[in-house]
Amino acid sequence: xxxxxxxxxxxxxxxxxxxxxxxxxxxxxxxxxxxxxxxxxxxxxxxxxxxxxxxxxxxxxxxxxxxxxxxxxxxxxxxxxxxxxxxxxxxxxxxxxxxxxxxxxxxxxxxxxxxxxxxxxxxxxxxxxxxxxxxxxxxxxxxxxxxxxxxxxxxxxxxxxxxxxxxxxxxxxxxxxxxxxxxxxxxxxxxxxxxxxxxxxxxxxxxxxxxxxxxxxxxxxxxxxxxxxxxxxxxxxxxxxxxxxxxxxxxxxxxxxxxxxxxxxxxxxxxxxxxxxxxxxxxxxxxxxxxxxxxxxxxxxxxxxxxxxxxxxxxxxxxxxxxxxxxxxxxxxxxxxxxxxxxxxxxxxxxxxxxxxxxxxxxxxxxxxxxxx
Ligand code: HEM
Numbered sequence: 001x002x003x004x005x006x007x008x009x010x011x012x013x014x015x016x017x018x019x020x021x022x023x024x025x026x027x028x029x030x031x032x033x034x035x036x037x038x039x040x041x042x043x044x045x046x047x048x049x050x051x052x053x054x055x056x057x058x059x060x061x062x063x064x065x066x067x068x069x070x071x072x073x074x075x076x077x078x079x080x081x082x083x084x085x086x087x088x089x090x091x092x093x094x095x096x097x098x099x100x101x102x103x104x105x106x107x108x109x110x111x112x113x114x115x116x117x118x119x120x121x122x123x124x125x126x127x128x129x130x131x132x133x134x135x136x137x138x139x140x141x142x143x144x145x146x147x148x149x150x151x152x153x154x155x156x157x158x159x160x161x162x163x164x165x166x167x168x169x170x171x172x173x174x175x176x177x178x179x180x181x182x183x184x185x186x187x188x189x190x191x192x193x194x195x196x197x198x199x200x201x202x203x204x205x206x207x208x209x210x211x212x213x214x215x216x217x218x219x220x221x222x223x224x225x226x227x228x229x230x231x232x233x234x235x236x237x238x239x240x241x242x243x244x245x246x247x248x249x250x251x252x253x254x255x256x257x258x259x260x261x262x263x264x265x266x267x268x269x270x271x272x273x274x275x276x277x278x279x280x281x282x283x284x285x286x287x288x289x290x291x292x293x294x295x296x297x298x299x300x301x302x303x304x305x306x307x308x309x310x311x312x313x314x315x316x317x318x319x320x321x322x323x324x325x326x327x328x329x330x331x332x333x334x335x336x337x338x339x340x341x342x343x344x345x346x347x348x349x350x351x352x353x354x355x356x357x358x359x360x361x362x363x364x365x366x367x368x369x370x371x372x373x
Contacts, residue, residue: 002132021101030106031097032164032185034296038141039161045094048333049327051082054306056261057341063348066236068244073259073308081335087138088257089131089189091162099165099190099273106211106274113211113278114183115222120207123195123317125171128181129336130312131189132158160188183209183257191267192310194218194320196249203246203318205229209333210276212324214303215267217277234352249318254311262305265346265359265366269299271326287362297362297369298330302342329369343370 026032054077057064058062075130076086092099107113116124136145142161149155154171165188169177177184186193187207195207202225212216221229226246230236252258268286270274275283290296303326310319332338346354347367354360 016088021098026097026101027107029101030164031101031104033097034161034164036142037092040234042142042162043097045092045210048082049095049325049331052084052093053079053081053302053325053327054084054304055079055081056304057262057345059341061341062344065343066233066241066353068241068248068260070248070258070260072311073257080337084306085259088134088235088310089138089191090306091139091326092190096162096190097144100187102233102273104187106279107209108181110278111302112219113276114179114209115218116119116180116182116207119221120195120286120317121199122172123315124180124182124207125313126312126317127195127319128177128185129156129171130310130335131185132156132281135160135189141195141315161190172358175339182207184199185209186211190323192324194322196320198318201250202226203249205320206317210274210322212322213265214305214324215275215277220277224357232354232356234308243279249304249309252309252311252318254316258309260307260309262307264303264357265325265363266301266303267358269296269328271301271328272332273324273326297365298328300329300362301326302329302332329366332370339370346370 017086022179038302073089075085076083099249132145136141144157144159144161146157147153149157149168152170157166157168159166167177167184169181169184171241174180179187182193182195188264192210192212193208193211194205196203197206198204204225205222208218208222226249227242229235230242232243236242248258266275268283270283271287272283287296290299303324306323306325308319308321308323311317312319329339332342343366346359346363349357350362351360353365359366
């Protein structure tokens with residue numbers, strides 16, 4: 001006989017594993033995939049949260065501390081479970097439509113997820129073109145960009161068959177593209193898009209379309225410099241990490257793209273991408289609810305951010321774009337070496353860092369679960 005506790009656990013785990021929106025829910029946010037063989041093949045891929053996970057720890061690492069951990073981008077990195085990092089944008093395989101639906105629902109519900117300071121409009125266009133060109137090159141079977149349409153060098157035609165997007169626009173004419181260039185792009189790619197510019201030797205976060213911030217708020221942070229933004233992060237300023245990060249970004253060359261990984265155990269033990277401060281009421285009680293149901297820990301999500309730094313070709317603005325990946329601790333059990341390493345790292349982590357990351361209260365349970373056979 002299946003007990004109630006088992007039934008709750010099975011349902012919750014199934015929901016955490018494979019959230020899916022119906023065609024009607026996708027259509028409500030303008031997502032209408034074409035029915036081409038290429039799109040069908042893309043959508044038929046198996047859902048896999050572990051294979052493409054950018055595992056954030058070198059194999060021999062047993063203790064984690066913050067650092068300026070940057071590497072050249074667009075280099076495929078094999079892992080124990082698969083591979084990550086081949087392209088600038090990881091669409092997310094079969095999860096792409098799910099992620100994009102959640103993102104568009106968030107944008108529709110809250111216009112404040114997009115913030116653009118005065119003077120940033122050219123950088124937003126720069127960013128849009130850079131990404132659309134990259135996508136058309138890396139996914140030519142489903143994404144297409146025509147340039148110089150009808151003999152006008154500023155006229156473009158973008159098609160994304162996976163989402164059913166078919167949009168013409170004119171570079172520099174803000175109203176020629178729905179939601180403006182920054183949010184339009186955010187509605188096409190899983191990544192949160194952030195733009196940084198330099199003034200008087202300091203870097204400022206001057207524009208962003210950010211739906212999946214991990215317990216911070218784009219409205220609150222836009223306009224801040226690197227020191228202000230990282231103020232809440234323990235040790236960063238004191239250990240000179242902010243200064244080194246700023247120096248790295250100021251010197252970022254125009255012809256090379258870099259990336260960095262960040263990790264956390266998410267505050268909500270669900271596959272909700274939107275755990276921004278703005279939507280705290282919709283996820284703040286998830287942990288308590290799942291603890292009461294007795295299935296919190298297997299559903300705790302290792303949340304990994306893959307961040308890309310690009311110096312944009314026309315304006316020189318720098319991106320800090322964040323692609324969020326998640327796998328539950330239960331899913332991680334497929335790779336015992338990862339479970340052992342994560343247990344060591346969580347157990348050793350100093351209290352101030354675990355408290356900032358928000359998992360101090362349940363870290364002991366996480367370690368025990370990861371070590372249980
Ligand atoms: C090489 C460059 C950078 C490094 C090494 C770096 C490092 C970090 C680290 C270690 C954290 C704490 C994350 C955690 O423990 O979960 C953090 C948080 C954060 N970073 Fe950065 N960062 C860099 C660039 C940037 C840039 C350019 C921006 C903004 C445009 C930014 C925005 C943020 C935000 C919003 C947070 C969350 C702060 C909060 O909790 O309020 N970072 N960063």
